[in-house]
Amino acid sequence: MSELIKRMQERRANVWEQAKALLDTAEENKRDLSAEEEATYQALNADLDQIDARVKDMVDAEQRAKDADAAFGKLLAKPETGPTGGEKKDSELRRWARGEMRSIDIAVPAGTSFRDLTKGTATAGGNTVPTTFYGQLMAHLIEVSGVMMAGPTVLNTSSGETIEVPVTTAHSSAALTAEAAAISESDPAFAKRTLGAYKYGVLLQASSELLSDTGVDLEGYLAMQAGRALGNAFGVHAITGDGSSKPTGIVTSASTGVTGGASVAGAFTADNLIDLYYSVIAPYRNSTSCGWMMRDATLGAVRKLKDSQNQYLWQPSIQIGAPDTLLGKPVHTDPNVAAVGLAAKSVIFGDFSAYFVRMAGGVRFERSDDYAFNTDLTTFRAIIRADGLTVDQTGALKVFTGNAA
Known part of the structure; x- marks a missing residue:
């Protein structure tokens, strides 16, 4: 996590402590917030919302950058070779042959687009999630x-x-019954x-x-x-x-x-x-x-x-x-x-x-x-x-x- 994000977290914690202090003071004195305190409290809450939104955007941006770096790394990486320049050790093909993998993707010529399926977004694979x-x-x-x-x-x-x-x-x-006459039984x-x-x-x-x-x-x-x-x-x-x-x-x-x-x-x-x-x-x-x-x-x-x-x-x-x-x-x-x-x-x-x-x-x-x-x-x-x-x-x-x- 970048230093900027850490500073944002510290700022958020400080703002929340200020807000709690206002509430604690009112509770100790057994009263509601004064008009001035209420305005300060609302301003602190708005500040918290802004910090949360900004931190989320920054985290998302960092994750996108990491994903992009990883994707470019895979595309540009060269196959690992042994001392004699042969295939990389423990290749995916051998792992698949041993039953360790259900399927593999065979390498294709450069210039072909690669797409990874994920459930994070509908167009990238979310439409296949059975839930x-x-x-x-x-x-x-x-x-x-x-x-x-x-x-x-x-x-x-x-x-x-x-x-x-x-x-x-x-x-x-029920039925109309005369005086001293037997009442008829009627069960559901x-x-x-x-x-x-x-x-x-x-x-x-x-x-x-x-x-x-x-x-x-x-x-x-x-x-x-x-x-x-x-x-x-x-x-x-x-x-x-x-x-x-x-x-x-x-x-x-x-x-x-x-x-x-x-x-x-x-x-x-x-x-x-x-x-x-x-x-x-x-x-x-x-x-x-x-x-x-x-x-x-x-x-x-x-x-x-x-x-x-x-x-x-x-x-x-x-x-x-x-x-x-x-x-x-x-x-x-x-x-x-x-x-x-x-x-x-x-x-x-x-x-x-x-x-x-x-x-x-x-x-x-x-x-x-x-x-x-x-x-x-x-x-x-x-x-x-x-x-x-x-x-x-x-x-x-x-x-x-x-x-x-």
Whole structure:
């Protein structure tokens, strides 16, 4: 460390001692800082901030100078030779042959650019550090799956052991009882729902040439591809999974709230959607997680519907980031919900917090240079372990079913 930086450190320590002295004096006298002392204290704090900023700049400058000197030293250095002028002792090639190194760079003619990968900056290698993949993977998973956007209850666990969730299926009820008559027994009924951890995975491969020479955001591309693949795989089962070696979807365990009229090829009317809205009882309907879910094409039909007062049922959001509403409730879209058709369950409405999504161990994003070693490909693997189930199946979620006639 240079003498100038040492002097800056000494100055900083002196300023801090002055600031502490002001505080200590006020504390000993059991009073607040006077106006003059407060002004001095603020000036000392500003001085500390300026010293810190300057020292940081100086340290960075010295480190850059050292890095540059080291880089030029490597480029200009001559190979070490033995007494007879042969190869340098214990060369990298021999170390690699003995298994002490996984790979080596063979020397190339002068004039070629050299680049070292580091995680300090994004463009110099930070884009390959796997710790940044987790957030991007999860973000893409939520964007793809309409269920994840609708506000389900998400259970994050570190391992994948079975989780049993106790639920009530019936409540006690009281009755008018005459004088001296026996009071009827009415016990609540209980059940349990089981959540496992089914594995979803995807492999992506990239050539070493692509990884070395690409000029695009390869990290973002791989994260997007893996996230969409995992989201699409889990999203299908979160809507229509039958629970057999896979999650149980929302539609699978939801009850029918409204069935469409005859001779309309499964289509719904404005009255059908209003009836579906009120088929879900108020406690669920008033939940902040209550909303609608359908595919985009179905939403296109919904936007055309009007009530008896000639007002559109659908209202666009006027706030960025807020969803559109249908009868005052947010609308979510998911391509896995059935299209409008005979016997099709094309619209879901209710409290989506009653649907539990279990994520075991988070998202794993791993890299292997050995899997496709003979083809010089790097393999990336993304895995999630998840399950889904409507825990409250007493009517929290209901569907519109097209008439089968």
